[in-house]
Amino acid sequence: GIQVEQSPPDLILQEGANSTLRCNFSDSVNNLQWFHQNPWGQLINLFYIPSGTKQNGRLSATTVATERYSLLYISSSQTTDSGVYFCAVERPGGTSYGKLTFGQGTILTVHP
């Protein structure tokens, strides 16, 4: 199956710092999403971004599908950004519809 690798596995920041999280995937994808899992376990949908660049406030994401990677940028980090960030992909093909393969996540801790 498709492999999804995220880096770094852990990241510790001071409030106000910027960061870049990376997601590499081993095959063509139909769908790529970034999620934030907060300390209570809730998964929040950040971006649906199979290609191109999107921005939402302090967060932005870029996917270069031809080179099989995606980046999530967090600027001016806040303590509420703490949690686990997951990249998840869906392979092309009817039988793969909606079936996401998740990376192992990046654990982000933002200190005040």
Place this chain on the structure above:
Amino acid sequence: SAVISQKPSRDICQRGTSLTIQCQVDSQVTMMFWYRQQPGQSLTLIATANQGSEATYESGFVIDKFPISRPNLTFSTLTVSNMSPEDSSIYLCSVAIGGYEQYFGPGTRLTVT
């Protein structure tokens, strides 16, 4: 987007028993998905639930252990059968809206003693 609720939010169960988890969506969806997140791990897809047909299970998951029902377009249940401590996990349901973005319920945190 979609609003998804799950019941129960958490439970502590004894080994050998079964627990049924409910997932309710605020809109009609064709496909619902069930994932498992073991402690400190990422999410793994258990099965896909379509209304009116048998659920489709991923490698490593079987119907006898994780029976799924999908009686209508807004509701699904996942049962964790004959539980062991290794089944202690967060179980999450999700839906795909517009064929693209997936949204997840708040999860059911299960501890098996």
